Amino acid sequence: MRAPLPTPLVAVEVATTLRRGVPAVLVAFAGDPARPGPGAGEGPLPDEVTGKAGTTSKVAGTWYAGVGDGEVADWRKAGAALVRALHGDAEHGGPTSYDVRLPRDLPPAAAEAFTLGAALGGYRYKITGAEEPKRVKSLRLVTAPELADAVRRAGTLAAATALSRDLANAPSNVKDPAWLASAAVRAAQGVPGLRVEVRDERWLAAHDFGGVLAVGGGSSRPPRLVELTWEGEANAPHLVLVGKGITFDTGGISIKPADGMHLMRTDMSGGAAVVSALVAIARLGLPIRVTGLVPAAENHVSGSAYRPGDVIKHYGGKTTEVTNTDAEGRLVLADALAYAVDTLKPDHLVDVATLTGAMKVTLGLRTGGLFATDDDLARRVAEAGRAAGEQWWRMPLPEDLAEDVRSDIADVRQCPPGPGGITAALFLKEFTGGVPWAHLDIAGPARADKTYDEVVPGATGFAARTLVELAASWGGGGADTIG
Template structure:
């Protein structure tokens, strides 16, 4: 175990960042011909691919009448394909009382995924305009409506700023959904989009602002008023209770580690027989790599290395807000992996909560150490029916799967299928990788229960080995592991995904909790 850190300078107080406020979503029942869109800047209507020409979908024909144009001819002239996620502005005059811009939005096969992309395309094409009206959600069903709302809100998002850069959305901006649109589905879409936005905001916050103590305060604020129990284990208690993984990783930083436990418990009849899910999130508020110092280029995005904890916080807060009839406990394993005289070292043996020991051979593989403590605590003290962790854990995951899929591991096929179905419904994609017991030999240590990473040259399978390292901490319980190192960050905007911190996993896990409650 490393020695306690030498007291460092007090982190200077930072001004509060300006956070984005989402547009309000409002339903206008009735056909487009009856809707009063005075003051709207943009109207978006859907079209789908056809054999010879694009096919109008709800509201498209009414828009043609409203603007006095031949929609089919205009779409042909503008080479509109109807492909999901394509938006085309049509050159039309704007009659009195009509939005000044008309967009046609490709909806492909009109699946929820296609409608989510269409909603995102509408947001990006509209830009920072005033009110935006659309018939995309008209008759789309609950899942389609949710997808349109999620796509529009998430593609409209801008990260926290210090008062400069991308301007915020205009105050009071609205998304007007025209037609047969169930309001309950709108509210659920707003809630899941808000969960993703919270995770994005936390992950995008610069690390000179956020440290473990800042995240503790954000966790308390996010769940306030929703009946969520909060327990915070700070450094002294972590030391008393033997959370050696968190202590070792945080040893080099003047900002001490913490373990936050958040408890959502359903009320009334919903509490009877409700399954207990424990979610654990990696919360490294900045990762230098420690003594295994990262190259400068690799450090640039490390403010987002606490995305797993941000996602878990957003999921628990939203589950409580929606009163989902599932017992959910969230564990946020928070530390800063800094470089200093008291940093933990290769060759150290870490004593985890629960007694398991790890021989350290790479201080830049710190996430598995803090997660090991969290998982061991969940097994020993929380008695979950199922345990799921989420983390930006390995650079090997995006090498294997790219930036659009998370790596999924699960101890049984049913749990894997549930999470894969939730991924499909949410649009947050996963790919299952195997747990390979034989690979445990690559982590064998002569001085501890296991090594932290394999040391054999060319052993490969880094993502699988990280999962194999974590599995013993679960005590044989039903468990799934989501390595979101790829999709947790994005180099460019695409559909509902923004550049930078994406909040990947929040909608997936909330969809999964909804399925458990069904």
Template sequence: MLDIRLVTGPDRFDTLVLPVRSVEGTDAPAALVPTAATLSDDLVAEATALVPAAALTGAAGETRIHLRPLATPVRLLLLGVGDGDETGWRAAGAALVRALAEQSTATVALPADAPAEAVRGLAEGALLASYRFRLTDAGSTPALTGLEIAVAEPERYAAALDTAGTTARMTCFARDLTNMPSSVKNPEWFADQVAGLAADLPEVDLRVWQPDELAEAGFGGILAVGGGSAKGPRLVELGWHPAGATTHVVLVGKGITFDTGGISIKPLSGMKLMRKDMAGAAAVVAATLGAAALRLPVRVTALAPLAENMVSGSAFRPGDVIQHYGGLTSESTNSDAEGRLVLADALAYAVDRLAPDVLVDLATLTGANSIALGSRTAALYTENDGLAEALVSTAAEAGERSWRMPLVGDYVEYLGSDLADFYSAPNRGAGSVVAALYLREFTGDLRDRWVHFDMSAPAWSSDSNGELAKGATGWGVRGLLRWLATLA
């Protein structure tokens, strides 16, 4: 991972990055931002003249490189930061990494009055954009390995940089889990990765439920979905329980380590990226580990129900009736609607055994989400206006978009089954809404304190864009950590 340090200003710059800000209400398209670093008058004059000469607008993420082979610094990067808010600095950090991909080090000179959010945004953007996942070392990482941020008082920004580093590290952990091919990644492997990282954090509890334990406790949904695979299912229960915490949040994430669709088998086009179908589970365990690393004074428990949905003689069938944890039953209408079955078990267990104050689930659940909201926005469902507002706003601050969708009461009748309590996936339209209504049936007394994110589309990026690298995005980690911090 990119090494980022706070400095007061080194004596020599090889590559110097100077911020350029948009100027509203004036004829000037952009302006060089005065920085805390001590720069020569000639250098400042040269950089100031370059802004209009290069037709810079100051838009966040805009870059221009000016080479000075006989001078110091040798390379000058003018970097647009927009209005100078955290979002602008995050875009700037990502653009900086891409513009200097062939350089080894650089120094960014921040304004003397820069808020802590500037350091957090710049660092998060740079760290996340420098992420790469490959199973070979060839061409796997950018050349940029070190970034100095020059500020007047480094100690003033230390906490912001630490938070940015932890947030990026946990987001990248979620990306690693999601990107890993399913030839390696199975429920047991996933649990082992979580255990390895959790071992380094004090006051973190981990229980990995084995198949026989799941059977004894009645986790029928997890067992049904995992029944067709030679790799048995698991339930990861990960807890950060700081002394004195007064709020308990349970995070549930869908963890299908590969999804063939089961007997309702997917076509190749729908199956080839199904290693991403555990992105919700990756996000909730990473957010919980992040809360522990940041020592947030809020109790957090992550539940990751893990299974491979495979085709075999022991796979569950459409028409099967599944008894979930707690006793409610589902008639399977489509074995490719498996994620809600494992989530139903985990939600019911959370309500029965963990007594949380708030219950939040994340799931790559439906393609209908992307049809409604596109590739970068998750659908949010809840009956609680306050929770909806808080989660949407904090996720947006962190750079993750979501949009509240309706829980339409008229559609509850679609769930009615002649054989069981519910159909798992009635084929009557409004797929994302009906899936949320189904999950709500397993939230019991926490129905009014439950939030569901349908985040299949934003869990994956088809190209490198801003702070996103091609592949898994780690969607949910940044927003959840930002929200958990507000509860603390």
């Protein structure tokens, strides 16, 4: 069995004229009554059309998409809702291509947001022997030609999000560390200037990646380290991104409850975001230098699994006392962070991981936790998130809790007492070597159980677009806020 990769998305492009014989979609702004967009004529809109963002109506054969007050976020909702409605219509024999009439003075950020929503709102990941349902294949946005660049850029960001979803959604009987590494290699093929190296368990042992080897030691499917390199420009800052790549997490000997364990196929969402971001950064040709590291392992239960009470030695020599084998993500990240500091000499270091259930409790399921040692880096991440349509909330790294990371029998202990998301971040900070560093905990928003905006149930691809926008904040080519 093969997991589908990549999932096809609706193609979106800009045109200046309507096609003969192709149905047109009109937009409507919220109001009392709703206000028509281009092409709706002079008369009032049908009563069924409210213009509320994210609503769609089909009246007398014509589709209307509500764009609310025309805020940037409203356009993203509108694109997603429209495509979901058109997919449903296509399944019952409706058309598979439409022209969408948009205002000619639409801001580029709004065009980008609408495109992003339209490309991702109908995302569907399913492994099935049944015939695929009929779906909408393309939208042409009939508007000013100057918006074409924004629409193309949105397509690249949407593809990054979709690839991240694909990698995280893939079932773990297919997806092991070797599969994830080969998927990264395939995703990078044909992208000029993007290199990928894959290191196996022998290389990891020779270079003392004790955290990765301990976590992966209980599985018959050995760990890998994936390194993606985008050179950018020679004198540009060097950004290193590290993503947790746990391809399945039983919890190890500290085994998880059965309820919800099936969702642990998405426990490599941080690694998926890093792989996808590197591909998008290279496709956009951003001048900043970026390296992506994905330590990949399967946390399993067997006679060779690591134990609570073990002491492991990480890359660089620091030792950790293991107290809970279900807190495995921080152990593989520690190796990769230490390796990055020692060998890659980054100017900025960012890790992203589905790390702690505590962060889900703290921030819910739509906001990522942001920890940072550097105020400028924290600001850049938050602004990148706003540009990407992804929410972040900065969390503290209090000094009074830092001492709790110390261990009596090793240098540090894996699970200090106290607030779990914060103490996990303080553990990781021990391996960052004083480099400006941010830790992104996406345990909440990496998965969704219901549809909202451009998100559908399953892996969300959260953080991939933020990482691209973060890279763009140094290298140019960034977007205005897309909501």
